[in-house]
Amino acid sequence: MSIREEIIAQARGAKRAAEVLANLSTEMKNQALEAIATELENSMEEILEENRKDLEAGEKAGLSRALLDRLLLNEDRIRSMADGLREIIQLEDPVGDIVEMWKRPNGLMVGKMRVPMGVIGIIYEARPNVTIDAAGLCLKAGNAVILRGGSEAINSNRILARIAAEAIARVGLPAGCIQLVQTTDREAVSVLLGLNEYLDLLIPRGGAGLIRRVINEARVPVIETGTGNCHIFVDEGADLQMALDIVFNAKTSRPGVCNAVETLLVHRAIAPDFLPELYRVLRQNNVELRGCPAVREIIPDINEAVESDWEEEYLDYILAVRVVNNFEDAVSHINTYGTKHSEAIITNDYTRSQRFLREVDAAAVYVNASTRFTDGNQFGLGAEIGISTQKLHARGPMGLNELTTCKFIVYGQGQIRE
Numbered sequence: 001m002s003i004r005e006e007i008i009a010q011a012r013g014a015k016r017a018a019e020v021l022a023n024l025s026t027e028m029k030n031q032a033l034e035a036i037a038t039e040l041e042n043s044m045e046e047i048l049e050e051n052r053k054d055l056e057a058g059e060k061a062g063l064s065r066a067l068l069d070r071l072l073l074n075e076d077r078i079r080s081m082a083d084g085l086r087e088i089i090q091l092e093d094p095v096g097d098i099v100e101m102w103k104r105p106n107g108l109m110v111g112k113m114r115v116p117m118g119v120i121g122i123i124y125e126a127r128p129n130v131t132i133d134a135a136g137l138c139l140k141a142g143n144a145v146i147l148r149g150g151s152e153a154i155n156s157n158r159i160l161a162r163i164a165a166e167a168i169a170r171v172g173l174p175a176g177c178i179q180l181v182q183t184t185d186r187e188a189v190s191v192l193l194g195l196n197e198y199l200d201l202l203i204p205r206g207g208a209g210l211i212r213r214v215i216n217e218a219r220v221p222v223i224e225t226g227t228g229n230c231h232i233f234v235d236e237g238a239d240l241q242m243a244l245d246i247v248f249n250a251k252t253s254r255p256g257v258c259n260a261v262e263t264l265l266v267h268r269a270i271a272p273d274f275l276p277e278l279y280r281v282l283r284q285n286n287v288e289l290r291g292c293p294a295v296r297e298i299i300p301d302i303n304e305a306v307e308s309d310w311e312e313e314y315l316d317y318i319l320a321v322r323v324v325n326n327f328e329d330a331v332s333h334i335n336t337y338g339t340k341h342s343e344a345i346i347t348n349d350y351t352r353s354q355r356f357l358r359e360v361d362a363a364a365v366y367v368n369a370s371t372r373f374t375d376g377n378q379f380g381l382g383a384e385i386g387i388s389t390q391k392l393h394a395r396g397p398m399g400l401n402e403l404t405t406c407k408f409i410v411y412g413q414g415q416i417r418e
Contacts, residue, residue, distance in 0.1 A: 003183055003185055003188055004187070004191050006182075007146075007188060007191045007192065007195070008195070010176070010179045011119065011195050011199065012198065013175070013176030013179065014144040014176045014177075014179060015118070015176075015198050016174065017174035017175070017176030017177045018116065018118045020173070020174050020177075021139070021142045021143065021173070021177055022115065022116045022118075022142045024173070026095075028171070029093070029139055029142070030140075032168040032173050032177075033085045033088055033089050033139065033140065034086070035168060035170060036082075036164045036167040036168065037085040038082075039163050039167040040081055040082045040085075043159075044078050046159060047078055047163075048073060048074070050156050050158070050159040051071075051073040051128065051155070054071055054152060054153050054154065055071060055072060058126075058152055063126075063152065064316050065316070065317065066254075066255045066315050066317065067126055067152075067315065067316075069256050070127050071128070071153055073128055073129070081133070084132070084383050085136045087377070088137060088383050089140075090382075091382045091383075091399075091400055092400075093400075094114045094141060094400045094403075094404050095141065095404065096114065097114040098113055098409075099114060100112045106415050107412070107415060108410055110409075110410050111409045111411075112407070112409070113407055114401070114405075115142075115405060115406065115407050116141055116142030116143045116403070116405075117141070117143050117405055118143060118144070118200035119144045119145070119146065119198055119201075120144070120202075120403065121192050121195070121199045121201070121203070121220065122134045122138075122146070122147050122202075122204075122205065123189060123192065123204045123205070123206070124148070124150065124206055125149070125150035125207060125210060126152040126206075127149075127153065127205070128149065128157055128160060130149070130205060131157050131161055131164070131180070132160055133385065134147060135147065135161070136383065137384070137385045137403060139168070139173075139178065140400055141403035144178075145178055146179050146199070147179065148180075148181040148188055148192060149180070149181075150206070151184035154184050157180055158180060158182065161178060161180035165178050189213070189214075190217070193218040193219065193220065195219075195220060196220045200220075201220065201223065202218055202220045202221065202222045203222070203225060203385060203398075204222065204225065205225055205226050206226060208313060211224055211226065223390065223393070223394060223398070224389055225387055225388050225398070226258045226386055226389070227258065227339045227341065228257075228258030228313055228341040228389075229262050229311065229312065229313045229338055229339045229341070230258075230262055230338070230344075230371045231261065231337075231344070232246065232343075232344045232346065233266075233327075233331075233344070233356070234247075234264070234274060234346045235267055235345055235347035235348075235352060236267040236269045236270055237347070237348050237349060238267075238270065238347050239346070239348060239368075240270065240273065240277070242368065243274065243346040244277060244278060244281060246344070246346060246368070246369065247264060247278065247282075247319075248281055248285075249372060250344070250371045250372050251319050252282075255314070255315060255316055255317050256316070257372075258313075258341060258374075259341065259372050259374040260315070260371070260372065261319065261344075261370075261371050262313055262318075262319070263309075263320045263321070263322065263333075263337070264278075264320070264321045264322070265321075265324050265330045266324070267323075267324060267326070267327075268294070268325050271294065271295070271298060271323045272298055276298065278321075279299045279302070282319065285317070286317055287317045287319055288319070289302040289318075289319055289320075289321055290302065290304065290306075290319070290320050290321065291304065291305055292322045292323060294322075295321045295323055302321075305321070305322070310322070311337055327352050327355065330345075331355075331356065331360060334360055335360065335361055338360075339389055340390075341362060341363055341364070341389050342362060342371040342374040343360045343362045343366070343371070344365075344367070344368075344369060345366070345368075347368070353368075362389075363387060363388065363395050364396055374396070375387075375397060376398070379396075379397055382399050384397040385399070385402075388402070
C-alpha cells in the first residue's frame with residue numbers, strides 16, 4: 001500500500017469514527033480519557049524506553065539543548081500528560097451547548113448549537129506530549145484526530161498513540177478516533193494537506209517553515225499556530241529589578257517553546273543602567289546576546305545583531321537586544337517583526353501601558369508580566385491545543401470551544417415563508 005493509500009484509509013476510518021463521536025455522551029468520552037490517563041501511568045517504562053531512542057537520535061543529529069528538552073519525556077512529564085487528560089475530564093463538554101436563542105416576529109425560535117468540527121489533522125514537530133494533549137482535546141470536543149508528528153519523536157509518538165487507541169477501544173470507542181501517521185516521509189504531509197474530502201480542519205504546530213508550508217499548500221482549512229517571535233519592551237522609568245526577573249523568566253524557563261521571549265527592546269534612557277546587569281544575569285545562564293550598535297557600545301563583548309535576528313524565533317538560549325528611542329519606535333518594531341503571538345511592556349506609566357495594549361497587534365499583550373503565561377491552563381481555560389496567531393476562527397489559546405463550530409437550530413410551529 002502506498003503512503004497516499006494508507007493515509008486515505010486512515011482518513012476514511014476517522015470520518016466514520018467522527019460520526020460516532022459526535023453523538024457520544026459526555027460520560028463515555030470522559031471514561032475514554034480516564035482510560036488513556038491510567039494506561040499512560042501504567043506504561044511509563046515502555047514510554048521512557050521509546051523516548052530514549054528519540055533522544056539518542058536527536059543528540060547524534062545535533063539538536064539544540066532547547067529542542068532536546070522539548071523532546072524529553074520523564075516520569076513527571078508523563079504524569080503531567082495524564083493529569084492534563086483528567087483536567088479535560090473536569091472541563092464542561094461544549095458539544096450541544098446552545099450559544100444563543102432568539103425569537104423572530106413570525107414566531108420562529110432561532111438558535112446556535114455547538115457541534116464538533118469532525119476530523120482534525122494535527123501536524124507537529126518534536127513534542128511528543130502533543131500526541132496526548134491533542135488526542136484528549138479532540139476526543140472531548142467530539143472530533144476524530146489524525147496525528148502527524150515529526151521524525152525526531154517518531155518512537156515516542158508511536159507508543160503514545162498506540163496506548164491511546166488501545167485504551168479508548170477498551171471502553172467501546174471506534175479505533176479510528178485517534179490515529180497516528182506511521183511514516184516519517186514528507187509525502188505524508190503533502191497527502192494530508194490535500195484531503196479536504198475527509199479533513200475538516202488542519203492545525204500545524206511547529207517552526208516557521210512547517211507552518212508556512214501548511215498555509216501555502218493546504219486545501220483543507222488551517223488554523224495557524226505557534227510561531228512566536230515574542231518581544232519585551234522595557235520602558236523608560238520601568239522597575240528594573242522587575243524587568244530583569246521577567247526577562248530572565250521569559251528567556252530561560254523553557255526557551256524551546258513558542259511563548260519564550262526572542263527579542264528585547266530597551267528604552268535608550270535606561271539602557272546604560274539596565275543592560276550591564278541583564279548581561280551579567282543572562283551570561284551566568286549561558287544565554288547568548290546579539291545586540292544593535294547602541295547595545296554593543298554598552299556591552300562590547302556580545303555579537304552584533306543582523307537584520308535576520310529581528311525576525312528569528314530562536315527556540316534556544318539566544319536573545320536579540322535593541323535600544324529604541326521611544327515608545328513609538330518599540331511598537332513599530334514589534335508590529336514590523338512580531339508574529340502576533342505574545343508581546344509585553346514593562347512600565348510604570350499607565351498611559352503608555354494602555355497604548356501598548358491598544359496599539360500592539362498580537363493574540364496576547366501583557367503589562368508587567370512574562371510572555372510565558374500564554375497558555376490555556378495559565379489563562380484559566382484548561383488544556384489547549386495550541387496558540388492561534390490568526391484572527392479567524394480563533395485567536396490565542398485554543399481550548400475545547402475552539403475545536404467546535406456552530407450550526408443554526410430552528411424551532412417552528414408550522415410556519416411557511418410567504
